[in-house]
């Protein structure tokens with residue numbers, strides 16, 4: 423195995439250089455851990471997937487959508503639209519009609535608003551809550567003491583596989599995730615068949631903005647995030 427890729431340690435000036443369209447990126451001075459230099463085999467193999475008409479068109483429309491999220495003004499390039507509009511526009515570009523919405527019960531209000539917005543834009547939306555099935559957490563080995571509301575109460579497990587399977591069976595064109603927990607989202611992504619995007623990730627203490635803790639990790643409030651693990 424070659425040296426591990428460490429793009430975070432690089433300025434990125436080699437793979438997204440500021441050069442004219444008729445020039446070629448030069449990697450002579452790129453760092454030794456640069457995967458563009460080291461993993462030409464994988465780059466070539468991965469690139470071949472874009473030869474599929476379907477994949478190529480999806481990738482093309484994603485980049486067109488990316489382009490349309492900016493505007494050129496006399497003051498320079500500016501951002502234009504929030505992610506919900508980006509999602510709507512991308513779905514429209516692809517001709518998606520039926521959308522799946524997999525949401526967390528803790529963000530049910532937000533999910534309702536999103537469905538309203540999507541329906542007003544002409545989409546049909548099939549929404550499935552994470553607690554679908556009302557299966558008790560004991561089914562997956564959770565102990566009574568590990569239930570959030572306490573051992574005496576019934577607690578339905580999050581059921582992302584069922585969310586995915588219902589949306590698969592509904593034949594949706596595109597799935598949107600709102601607020602699934604870490605790990606539950608992993609299972610949804612693993613089992614869902616249609617393409618999907620994440621509108622919002624859950625972060626219980628930052629208003630669902632996990633980067634807030636990252637931004638604060640160099641100060642006193644979330645400095646603990648940067649403590650080294652004990653050996």
Ligand code: SF4
Nearest residue numbers: 429432434436437456
């Ligand atoms: S691919 Fe290479 S040039 Fe690009 S960020 Fe990673 S290390 Fe830097």
